[in-house]
Amino acid sequence: xxxxxxxxxxxxxxxxxxxxxxxxxxxxxxxxxxxxxxxxxxxxxxxxxxxxxxxxxxxxxxxxxxxxxxxxxxxxxxxxxxxxxxxxxxxxxxxxxxxxxxxxxxxxxxxxxxxxxxxxxxxxxxxxxxxxxxxxxxxxxxxxxxxxxxxxxxxxxxxxxxxxxxxxxxxxxxxxxxxxxxxxxxxxxxxxxxxxxxxxxxxxxxxxxxxxxxxxxxxxxxxxxxxxxxxxxxxxxxxxxxxxxxxxxxxxxxxxxxxxxxxxxxxxxxxxxxxxxxxxxxxxxxxxxxxxxxxxxxxxxxxxxxxxxxxxxxxxxxxxxxxx
Amino acid sequence: xxxxxxxxxxxxxxxxxxxxxxxxxxxxxxxxxxxxxxxxxxxxxxxxxxxxxxxxxxxxxxxxxxxxxxxxxxxxxxxxxxxxxxxxxxxxxxxxxxxxxxxxxxxxxxxxxxxxxxxxxxxxxxxxxxxxxxxxxxxxxxxxxxxxxxxxxxxxxxxxxxxxxxxxxxxxxxxxxxxxxxxxxxxxxxxxxxxxxxxxxxxxxxxxxxxxxxxxxxxxxxxxxxxxxxxxxxxxxxxxxxxxxxxxxxxxx
Numbered sequence: 194x195x196x197x198x199x200x201x202x203x204x205x206x207x208x209x210x211x212x213x214x215x216x217x218x219x220x221x222x223x224x225x226x227x228x229x230x231x232x233x234x235x236x237x238x239x240x241x242x243x244x245x246x247x248x249x250x251x252x253x254x255x256x257x258x259x260x261x262x263x264x265x266x267x268x269x270x271x272x273x274x275x276x277x278x279x280x281x282x283x284x285x286x287x288x289x290x291x292x293x294x295x296x297x298x299x300x301x302x303x304x305x306x307x308x309x310x311x312x313x314x315x316x317x318x319x320x321x322x323x324x325x326x327x328x329x330x331x332x333x334x335x336x337x338x339x340x341x342x343x344x345x346x347x348x349x350x351x352x353x354x355x356x357x358x359x360x361x362x363x364x365x366x367x368x369x370x371x372x373x374x375x376x377x378x379x380x381x382x383x384x385x386x387x388x389x390x391x392x393x394x395x396x397x398x399x400x401x402x403x404x405x406x407x408x409x410x411x412x413x414x415x416x417x418x419x420x421x422x423x424x425x426x427x428x429x430x431x432x433x434x435x436x437x438x439x440x441x442x443x444x445x446x447x448x449x450x451x452x453x454x455x456x457x458x459x460x461x462x463x464x465x466x467x468x469x470x471x472x473x474x475x476x477x478x479x480x481x482x483x484x485x486x487x488x489x490x491x492x493x494x495x496x497x498x499x500x501x502x503x504x505x506x507x508x509x510x511x512x513x514x515x516x517x
Numbered sequence: 518x519x520x521x522x523x524x525x526x527x528x529x530x531x532x533x534x535x536x537x538x539x540x541x542x543x544x545x546x547x548x549x550x551x552x553x554x555x556x557x558x559x560x561x562x563x564x565x566x567x568x569x570x571x572x573x574x575x576x577x578x579x580x581x582x583x584x585x586x587x588x589x590x591x592x593x594x595x596x597x598x599x600x601x602x603x604x605x606x607x608x609x610x611x612x613x614x615x616x617x618x619x620x621x622x623x624x625x626x627x628x629x630x631x632x633x634x635x636x637x638x639x640x641x642x643x644x645x646x647x648x649x650x651x652x653x654x655x656x657x658x659x660x661x662x663x664x665x666x667x668x669x670x671x672x673x674x675x676x677x678x679x680x681x682x683x684x685x686x687x688x689x690x691x692x693x694x695x696x697x698x699x700x701x702x703x704x705x706x707x708x709x710x711x712x713x714x715x716x717x718x719x720x721x722x723x724x725x726x727x728x729x730x731x732x733x734x735x736x737x738x739x740x741x742x743x744x745x746x747x748x749x750x751x752x753x754x755x756x757x758x759x760x761x762x763x764x765x766x767x768x769x770x
């Protein structure tokens with residue numbers, strides 16, 4: 194039973210991993226376009242997974258996630274264009290910078306309850322975007338942004354075509370899923386769940402809730418920052434427009450729609466929010482209407498999202514055997 | 518000998534209301550102490566002051582000689598005081614064993630990186646925590662419910678689960694806020710036995726309870742509060758006959 198499920202999953206992963214190869218035959222004319230759509234889905238999936246740590250796991254309403262994404266993208270772009278650091282090497286630095294930025298922002302507002310925190314994070318996102326437009330630091334290129342970001346290289350192999358990026362982005366997404374899944378099954382993951390369910394009870398059980406709120410922000414922002422660098426590498430040009438309030442809303446929507454706290458749900462949500470509108474491009478103007486309506490119906494009839502998280506399973510029978 | 522817990526002149530006001538006024542009492546190591554009084558006497562406020570949920574306006578709360586007031590709740594828990602809540606505060610949507618694991622948290626060390634790398638020490642720690650959680654569940658008699666959701670437990674069992682979660686923090690002092698609330702007489706009998714077992718384990722117990730039969734059977738010492746003021750303290754038999762206590766509970770003509 195279990196092996197059958199695993200086998201199906203393996204086949205699914207294999208079909209997806211060879212997407213750029215078989216799509217050539219399905220849609221020979223616009224294969225590049227479709228691979229690029231899936232690459233975009235990949236970037237949003239990583240972003241949504243990183244927001245899921247903050248919003249889904251720790252239950253903190255962060256509607257300014259694009260700000261951390263922007264800090265990462267700009268850090269990567271500046272390191273690359275000004276100092277000539279290869280973008281993949283700049284990736285961890287961009288992540289850490291975004292993480293530090295988030296910690297500075299989050300530290301004083303971490304106590305705020307849901308909706309108040311949401312307003313603060315919206316404000317932070319807007320402040321950062323306007324600061325970037327006004328070229329406050331003199332290194333962000335103002336409204337034009339930064340261009341001429343070098344393509345990433347992987348041991349001498351230059352990543353430039355959409356199908357190359359497919360493997361870079363989805364490789365990173367797979368790594369993210371792998372690591373975050375391990376976190377979910379750990380003391381850290383449980384602490385975030387306790388915190389979300391009942392912060393008073395969590396604190397009363399000896400969990401340092403302030404520390405974990407901050408750590409959730411730090412981890413989510415670090416990951417968003419690294420994704421920002423990937424985005425900069427893919428686009429070779431970034432500008433403040435790419436990090437508007439709307440981006441934060443889209444990422445927030447993906448997590449809520451997909452099923453906050455469940456990574457499979459977040460991935461499903463990303464495909465629905467990012468890829469589905471592309472599929473229905475023929476309906477042009479009506480698609481946003483249909484999409485908005487679908488969201489409304491969801492929020493009335495299935496508030497927990499498409500795939501809500503299931504309770505954790507522990508290997509208790511095995512434990513009992515060992516005990517006896 | 519120094520008392521395990523020593524409250525000295527503790528006062529807490531909310532606006533103009535003095536919830537707790539100049540309350541002093543001690544809890545000796547290894548004893549079972551009951552905090553009783555009519556509704557609204559400030560008993561739960563005293564608990565919240567001990568566990569750091571409130572900060573006293575004045576007075577000191579010493580645990581093993583260390584000042585507690587001003588300390589964060591989670592630090593107080595890791596220093597050895599665990600509690601249960603009057604209104605049950607379990608993680609309802611999680612399994613029973615997962616609730617107990619919350620208590621194990623403060624005795625564990627592994628962080629983000631060791632979890633991502635799943636180091637051998639992290640795996641050992643996880644397994645040890647799971648074993649400890651199962652032991653505490655067995656101690657309160659809920660091991661067979663381990664995989665059930667907390668929300669599906671009966672009211673009495675939810676109270677026991679809160680005790681198991683508190684025990685998993687490895688406390689020296691456990692404070693129970695109305696542990697028999699919602700329990701039937703058989704469950705209350707089992708609770709009295711459980712409190713005796715806690716004492717055997719060397720854990721000191723401080724409890725709030727309205728069920729007088731339980732208090733008289735389980736406690737060695739009682740502290741009586743009325744309107745935030747301590748009106749009596751002593752052995753259960755002596756307190757029971759104290760005219761001020763009778764007056765507080767039954768009123769006078």
